[in-house]
Amino acid sequence: MNTVFIVGTAGSGKxxxxxxxxxxxxxxxQSTLLVNLDPAAQTLPYEPDVDVRDYVDYDRIMATRRLGPNAALIASVREVARYVDELSEEINAFNPDFVLVDTPGQLELFAFREEGFILAESIGVKGRKIMVFILDPMFCTTAKNFVSSVFLSASIYFSFGLPMIHVLNKIDAIPREKVEKIEGWSESFDSLIIDLENSMESTARILSREVAEAIHDIIISMPIIPVSSTTMEGFPDLHATITKFLSEGEMELR
Ligand SMILES: Nc1nc2c(ncn2[C@@H]2O[C@H](COP(=O)(O)OP(=O)(O)OP(=O)(O)O)[C@@H](O)[C@H]2O)c(=O)[nH]1
Ligand SMILES: [Mg+2]
Incomplete structure (x- = not known):
């Protein structure tokens, strides 16, 4: 049973x-189980097999506790974490080849709170879990934004300690040259530093080199896979990379 946590900023396409x-x-x-971890999801483009909304009522929490939308989300995710044993039992009972976990739109709720760690720890099998971080091409239009996105993914990687893959999503909606540009930043330090320095004010250029040097080792250790959820382009590569990372992780655990 391979578990794939799909993470990314709001609206990135999780x-x-x-x-x-x-x-x-x-x-x-490949038998595949779909898990929705977002208590506030109004509609989903798939039918979840396991759904936190069966355990927690976001609207009721907001109304009865008189909370705003974000505070209600925090309270809901806290509530979800109380049912973590039931959730993971429900998932394990299916024992599919793949578990795909759709995470809350508010990334920080899952990635930077104790409840997120509890859920990631409890769901799935040790050594067979991976995170797919979505890079939104609508945001990664400049080298500066690309580096900011990778910093965000690096902090999630650091928080969870699970293997991570970057996916460049929505490639059907952006020109091919843009996709190649972003891939180039991940493969060549020179390409990244040139575009980064050109996009920065002169006072920030020294900083940009230091930042690029700090992040580059992380960038090259995580492949970037261009995909489109509309055309399914890149999915064979995504599947192969997930499988490769997980089998290498299992080897390390032995
Ligand atoms: N063209 C194109 N649009 C996409 C693709 N993937 C997602 N989208 C669009 O991007 C928007 C956001 O997609 P969602 O899947 O709801 O994103 P999300 O990250 O789950 O959003 P939240 O859970 O609200 O944070 C929708 O309008 C999707 O149709 C893609 O591969 N190509
Ligand atoms: Mg979503």
């Missing part, structure tokens, strides 16, 4: 990727 990648996995005869 739920759509969960839906489309599960369709692709099932078309490859």
């Amino acid at each position: 739920s759509t990727l969960t839906s489309a990648f599960s369709d692709w996995l099932r078309s490859q005869e």
Whole structure:
């Protein structure tokens, strides 16, 4: 049972990727279980097999505790964490080839709070879990924004300590040269530093080199896979990379 946590900033395409990648996995005869961890999701592009909304009522929490939307989300995720044993039992009972976990739109709720760690620790099998961090091409339009996104993913990697892959999503919606540019930043330090320095004010250029040097080792250790949830382009590569990372992780645990 391989568990894939799909994380990314709000609107980066987590739920759509969960839906489309599960369709692709099932078309490859891989049994796939879909888990929704977002208590505030109004509609989803897939039918979850395990759903935190069966355990926690976000709207009721907001109304009865008189909370604003974000405070209600925090309270809801805290409540979800109380049911972690039930959730993981429900998931384990299926024992599929793949578990795809769609995480809350408010990234920091899952990634930087104790409840997120509890959920990631309890769901799935040790050594067979991975995070897929979505890079939103609508944001990664400049080298500076690309580096900011990688810093965010690096802090999540640091928090959870799970293997991580970057996915560059929505490639059907951006020109091919843009995709190649972003791939180039991940493969070549020179390409990154040139574009980074050109996009910065002169006073920030020295800082940009230091930042690029600090982040580059992390960038090259995590592949970036361009995908589209609309056309399913890149899904075979995503599947192969997840499988490779997980089997290497299992070797290390032995
Ligand atoms: N063209 C295109 N649009 C996409 C793709 N993936 C997602 N989208 C669109 O991006 C928007 C956000 O997608 P969601 O899947 O809801 O994103 P999310 O990260 O789950 O959003 P939150 O849970 O609200 O943070 C929707 O309008 C999707 O149709 C893609 O591969 N190509
Ligand atoms: Mg979503």
